[in-house]
Amino acid sequence: MRIALCILLALSASVVQAATKIEGVRIWPAPDHTRLVLDTAGKVDHNMFSLSSPSRLVIDIKNAAKRADFSKVDLSGSPIKRIRSAPRNGTDLRVVLDLKTDIKPRSFVLEPNQQYGHRLVVDLIDESGTRLEKDVSPTVTQNSAGKRDIVVVIDAGHGGEDPGAIGPRGTREKDVVLKMAKTLAELVNQQPGFTAKLTRTGDYYIGLRNRTILARKHNADLFVSVHADAFRTPQPSGASVFALSQRGATSETARWLAQSENRSDLIGGAGALSLEGRDEMLAGVLLDLSMTASINASLGVGSSVLGQLGSVAKLHKPGVEQAAFAVLKSPDIPSILVEAGFISNPKEEKNLSAEWYREKLAKAMMDGIHDYFRRSPPPGTLLAWQKENGKGDGRVGQYRIQRGDTLSGVARENQTTVSELMRFNGMNDDRVMVGQTIRIPSS
Missing domain, CATH: 2.60.40.3500 (Immunoglobulin-like)
Structure with missing residues (x-):
């Protein structure tokens, strides 16, 4: 016993x-x-x-x-x-x-x-x-001209229990991209005719589909997801910009058509098109047209952003890449994903941890976004009204030089040339100083 x-x-x-x-x-x-x-x-x-x-x-x-x-x-x-x-x-x-x-x-x-x-x-x-969903109402901001702002929804990747990629020194992607997203939002809000919204403002996780749902609820004109890349070896480096691939678009179209609850979702942030009540063939055609237009716009704004990033940082690839990222699959909202650099690369990890470098990248992204929408402003916006009436964008008349500005960049922003700015301001060379105010000729 x-x-x-x-x-x-x-x-x-x-x-x-x-x-x-x-x-x-x-x-x-x-x-x-x-x-x-x-x-x-x-x-x-x-x-x-x-x-x-x-x-x-x-x-x-x-x-x-x-x-x-x-x-x-x-x-x-x-x-x-x-x-x-x-x-x-x-x-x-x-x-x-x-x-x-x-x-x-x-x-x-x-x-x-x-x-x-x-x-x-x-x-x-x-x-x-x-x-x-309950706390979000459509964003319709009227400016002094009585026209609506362009709404840019900025998505900081990962968050909460999901740290994203982690660099050799322990830098977490979720922290870096949240800081960069907040800086970009500040720059967007400072620009006349633009309003920024963040998908997350703190250290928590939001599902990938909910991020695009938020963008739609804000009536977004553009969705920008900010990330930092990683690889198994430390050598790869450089920033990248992604848009949705055609393969990803095809699978997403099928998903939308297969799920009945999507039929009442609006295609086009301003409510221009709905699948509700459409037969299968017409719904498919409308959705395919909307998805194609969204991808083309995404490639356009992505190219503009990539060009500006290339002036301040090394690029991983020379052109906009395309992939089937879930956060890019909005059939009604132009969407890009920006990989700000490789956090697995020791030098880029150090740069991404520095406020000055994140500000430089955020400013380049803002310049790219602004350049694109000046050329292709959505109807009813301040920039569309300015373009129709031959007016500037709030910087026309005179502009105060900010840190990181170049005369060529200011010329590009205001659709003029360096030589014209030099002539208009009586300048002997193209050097500018922070705080200097220069006059901008009317476009």
Whole structure:
């Protein structure tokens, strides 16, 4: 009897030792959901179910034991009131989330990456409609001329539990691109006739489809997703600009036509075209035309942005590349993805970590965007009105030289020549100084 008891105790101890430890816990509150992440020593199996009155979410993790202290987690900004846990069935762990309201849960496991090990991820989504969608109203900004602004939606890639690429010195892509996106938004907002909106303003993750949904809700004229590239070796370098590939467009057209809920979605941010009530053939033709126009516009603005980036940084490829990135698949919004450089390259990682370099890249992107829309302004906008009436863009008359400006750049911005600017301002050479004010001839 004593021998049998010893064997049982030994088996029990081995089971306890084999239990996967829950080593850490993190919360990422985002506008559309809250993400709970449990760091685990290895891969785990789990079951999950909801309870009401009061609202709770129960997570049963098989063959697991808790090492993390759940009581120290900052739950502010999340729908979670408290996290409780207790052993279950001798070898399992039950985690209970006491909630402020009913939510729609979603869970999955993640494999280790450069920053984290195995993880169990639980997303808590508001069942009454995500805050992301409810809080966003169409952006229609009127300027002093009574014309609407061009709306540029800027998307900082990755975020929250997704760090993106990580450089040799530990620089995280999600941090670099958020700072660059905010700088670009400031530059866009400073330009007369433009308004910028950000898909994310903090360190949280937004689903790829939700990023394009946000752009559509803002009535975007352009969607710009900002990233930093990476490769398995440190040698590759240079900035890139991507537009949607034709293959990606074909698959996206099929997806839109296959899903009935998309039929009522507007094609064209201003509501110019709808698939609702169209037969299959006509809907396909309209969607294909819209997608083709969107890709052509994306290639146009992408080429303009790439040209400006090439004046301040090395380019990875000489032309706009095309790929089937999910965030580029808006059939109604010109969309580009900018890889600001290779964070896996030590020199570019150092540059991307520096504010001065990010500002230089952001200014080049803004110049490219501005150049494109001056040539092809959307109807009803201030730039379209200025073009129709032979007026400038707010810089005509005189312009104060900013850091990084060149006379050739100012000439290009104002659709004139360096020699004309020199003649108009009585200049002997093309050198300019920060703070200098130069006169711009009427176009």
